[in-house]
Amino acid sequence: MSTQTLPDVDTRPEGTDATGDDSPKMFHYVRKEKIAESAVMGSHVVALCGEVFPVTKSAKPGSPVCPDCKKIYERMRPGGDD
Numbered sequence: 001m002s003t004q005t006l007p008d009v010d011t012r013p014e015g016t017d018a019t020g021d022d023s024p025k026m027f028h029y030v031r032k033e034k035i036a037e038s039a040v041m042g043s044h045v046v047a048l049c050g051e052v053f054p055v056t057k058s059a060k061p062g063s064p065v066c067p068d069c070k071k072i073y074e075r076m077r078p079g080g081d082d
Contacts, residue, residue, distance in 0.1 A: 027059040029069040048072040 028047030030038075038045045038055035046052050049068035059065070 026064040026066050027057075028053075028066045029073045030055070 028049060028051050030045045030047050034043075034045045035055050037043055042054055044052050044054050047066065047069055049066055049072065051066070051069075
């Protein structure tokens with residue numbers, strides 16, 4: 001699995017499920033407008049799959065992506081809020 005650049009869709013992958021070395025096991029798709037707020041304020045975000053967590057890391061190329069988020073993202077219309 002690899003993380004891809006998101007085309008004009010209002011989500012991007014963010015990490016959760018930390019491993020022992022403080023790096024996330026997988027990344028989830030999250031609405032972009034909520035990422036900065038979570039990173040600064042410590043508030044929680046809701047991923048496309050329903051996972052709730054505070055943003056602590058950003059995905060790097062090749063990072064593992066939540067399979068449920070990926071399926072939902074792939075069904076979304078580009079630029080839509082569905």
